[in-house]
Amino acid sequence: MAGQREEQVVDTPHIRILSVGTALPGPPVDNAALARRFGMDALWEQWVDAFIGTRNRHLAVDIGTGEIRASLSGLGETAARRALENAGVRPDEVDLVVMATATPEQLMPATVNVICDRLGIDDVPTYQLQSGCSGAVQALDVAHQMLQTGRHRTALVIGADVLARFYDCDAELAQLPPEQLVNYVLFGDGAGAAVLSTDPGAGRCELVSVRTRLTGLNQEAGATLEWFGPVDRHSERPAATEDYKAIERRVPEMSEETLHELLDDLDWREEDVTYLLPPQLSGRMTRRIVERLGLAGAEEVSCVNTTGNNANALVFFQLERALERLAPGERAIGIAVESSKWIKAGFALEGV
Template structure:
């Protein structure tokens, strides 16, 4: 089967709890008014949703909780019965447990069984990896309908006792950049199932010789008191590298899809922060394309972001419209993207 005949039918998302603005976050960690000014000037994120209750420290939602809700919504939007799903793929950097795999917990809750499942351990490119894997497997003819999931719960890495006035920038940025969420999409090998075709998708490691831009630790009983930070971000390296990679990804997507720049009607750019996204969009120079962004309201939700963008763009696509989605992972530097066309 031609991979270009794979259809993306619908998307669904899930957010935990109410939105938390920068003022509320600052009050919880004892930051003054300059905190809000700093976040607005350098990050631009206005709100985020957290699976963690900031006052009690209790985790209210797991990735499986959010993934199940997102999966239910995507299946309902696609008009697909869970019994029709024969492939489930999840991309995440923060599974609930090392075992069992969170993808299997979600499948169980959705009533999906006797199917092929995969869980991909990855950062912001994980959702695109999941879409790419599903597309390739559907094109073999062995599978007909795939539920693709992505999401992260980063709040469990928060140290609620931290004095943010003394936290190094590489750690401080994690408190404002990220939010928690999950998303899902339904893909079909039947060209008649829907009008939105996946015209191209790819994932490429680009980290040889590059230091990681992001590190997320796992701690066990042996090293949990090691003193290492659970999450670190080299924001300067990310600022320098992500726009360059985004441009390279766009050129590759256009080449694989056989499109010209002026034919892209919708752009789904990387969503690290609103400030970074604005710089990337300007660099890409697709003046005629509508930008599909959500990071100002959701914050960076990692592997859920692409699905929030899909949820926005799919109802907007008219016959002949073309959308390019770009994601860059900074942990060990991965380029990824996919292209959609409404046929």
């Protein structure tokens, strides 16, 4: 029609993952070291091996002395610097930063802004998401959506946690209830980061889909982390709890739902998936989940047996391994499940 303005069609940019960087604190702490430190016998060590299946974890606290040897912001800075260097991207070229953590150093300032200050990043939008194991995927989702608007070109996405802050190095583990005891063997500390870009000629991997969903309506929390202030500092509430039985029951089911939702969204078949990045609660749970998902032709990308469950960092340790292997045309599915109020999250990659 004459005089009517024509609609301008703008292509949604494809989002590439340029690189990943990771950081772990201190040497690995194996189950025997935990048993010695907390006065547990050899049967306890065998129980951890058989029923948890995680052999090592890296801790930001020296369990022998109680000394803090790494901080959340320090680990996050190291991982971010490595990701930027691997991508060949300068800090001043980053125009969006998103971070996920369940264990911020302070309520204010946000740890993401402390990390940006150390990196020399300024005058850009920054976001910090407080979430557990699904938080890394939520951060990727936020960055993915914001990059697709075309207003940003290069995003730095960070996931990091220091869960050893919640250890009581003087605890007598033999007297702890299961929902507190399990935290001493499941978790580790660490950080990871990825650089995302809208540059169509950059990188070897496209982030083709990300999805996260809260599914915990009227459900009891499966995990808790408390924040104590001066008024309730001496509360008798435990700092951290884990309903491992509920997690064992629900996480495999939620993982299977997420897998099929991603495949349906993308119109992919199960046999199209080359690599599977499964949830990483523990070595034993990972095996159960992989068996349930039944992607017989997909190669598993896992690291929890050696890193421990370091929460928001874990997805980046898996991504680091996956990017080394992903060839043009190959596809990968990643899944993360958070038990605090039951969030299922997943993402899909394709080699380019």
